[in-house]
Amino acid sequence: MTGPTSKKTKRASWSGDRSRALGRKLIVPILLLVAWVVIARMQLFRTRVIPPPEAMWASFLGLYEILPSAILTTLTMTLSGFAIGTAFGTLMGLTMAYSRAVREFLGTVFDFLRPVPVFALIPLFILWFGIGRAPQIALIAMGTSVVLGVTTLEAIRNVPSIYVRAALTLGGNRQHIYRTVILPYIVPHLVGAIRVAAAASWGLDVAAEFMGSQQGLGYLIIMQQVYLRTAGIILLVAVYSTLAVITDTIIALIEARVTRWTERRAGIGVVASIVGSA
C-alpha cells in the first residue's frame, strides 16, 4: 500500500501551516477512500454490501439522464415545505407571544399538536391530499413549523427586559417594540433553529417520498433498492447530502450577514478556541 504515503509526502513538501492544516483535514477522508478501494478489490464483502468503484461509475452513467429532474422535484418540494413551515411557525410564535387572547385560545391546541410524531402523519396526509406533491410539502411544512414556533416563543421570552424597559421609556408602544426590539433581537437566535429545521426538512422529505411518491430522489432510492443496486443508493444518498450541505451553507452565509451586530463575531483568540468557533 504505497498510495497514501506517497500522497502525504508530496503534500508535506510544500512548506507552511496552510498545507499542513489542509493535510490534517483531508487525511481521514483520503484514508477512508483508500480503505474502500482496497476492501472492494480484495472482495472482503459481497458487492451487494460494498460496491466497487466501477459499479459506482456504472450506476452514475445509468442514472445520469433522470437525475436532474429528480433533483429538481425533490428540491422544489423540500424548499417549499421548508419555506412554508418556517414562515408559518415563526408567525405562530410571534402571534402567540404578542397576543394574550391568541395564547389563551390556541395555546392548548398548540401544546397538544406539538408532541405528535410527524412521520406518523404521512399516511393521513396521503389520504387527505392523495399521492403526489401535496402530502410531502404538508409534512415538511408541519414538521418545520412546530420547531420554529416553539423556538420563536422561547426566544421572545428570553429577550432581556432592559431593552423592553428602555424602549418603553422612550415612547414605544407594544406594536412598535415588537417590530423594533423583539424581532431584531430574536433573529440570531432563530437562525440556529432554522438551520436545524432545514436539515430536518431533508429527512422529512425522504420519509415522505418513501411513502408514496412517483418521482424525486427518494423514489429513485426505493427503485434502486428494489433492484438491489447498492451503488445507486449510495450515489443518491450522496446527492441528497450535497443538496443539504449546499442549502446549509447558503443559510450560514445569510446568518453571517444578519448577525453582524452580535458579539459573537468579536470572539477571537482564546474564547473562540473554547467555544469552537476557531
Place this chain on the structure above:
Amino acid sequence: MSKNSGGERQPKICIDHLFFGYGDSQSTDYVIEDFSLDVFDRDFVSIVGPSGCGKSTLLNIIAGLLPATRGRVLIDGAEPEGPGPDRAMVFQDDAVFPWFTVEQNIEYGQRATGVPRAKRQTAVRNALQMVGLTEDKDKFPRQLSGGMRKRVDIARAMIMQPRVLLMDEPFAALDVMTKERLQEEFIQIWTPMRMTVVFVTHDLEEALYLSQRVVVMSRNPGRVECVVDVPLEQPRSLTVKTTAAFQAMRRDLGEVLRTMHGGLEAR
C-alpha cells in the same frame, strides 16, 4: 443640613406618601415606606443610600415601570399612566440596542412617537454633536467603548426632551477615569438645557458634584432620611472635588450614611 421646603410653585415631581412592597395586605414587606419628596423644575436632585434601600425601585416607579403599592407620583400635577418619553431613563446596564447603529439608536424615541423625518434629522444631528459622536453615527454598539455607548444612551434619552430625566446609577459600570470624564461632559450638556434630573447613585462624591440637592434614603424601610443642599457654584469643574468645602460635605454625608437607621454601621 436642612429640609428644603421649596417655594409656592407646583413641584415638577411630587412623590406623595409612596409605599412599595411585596406580599399581601396582611403582611407586606415594605421596601419603600412613606416616601415623600418634591422636586422642582430644573432641579438636579440626587438620591443616595446604601445598597438595597430601594432607590432604583423608586426610580422605576417614577418611570412608570413598576406600580406603587400605596401613594402616588405626580408629574406636573398629574398622575401618568405607565412609562413614557416624558420620563426618559438612562440605566446602569447597557441598554443601547445592539442591532441599531448609533444614529438609529438616538432617533429611536422620535421614530416611536412619530416625529416627522426632517425634524428628526436635525435633532439627531444636534444630539450627535452634543455628545461628540458625529463621526461614529454609523457604527454598531459592539464597535464602541463602554463610555461611548453610555453617551449614546444619554443622547437617546435627552433628545426626547423629557420633563424629567431619570438616571439610575448610569456611570456605575464604567472605570473611574471614563466616569469622571462623563460626569464633567454631562454637566456641560445639562447646564444649557437644565431639564429636571433625578439621579440615583451610591457614589457620594458623584452626587455632591452633579446635583443641587442630595436626598439621603434610609434602608429597611426606605424613606427620606434627610435632604442636603449643595450650595457650590455652578457650573462645576472637576477641581471642585478637591476643595475643602466639598470634602467637608462629603465627610458629613458619609457620617449620615453610617449612623442612620439601616445605615452602613447599624445593621
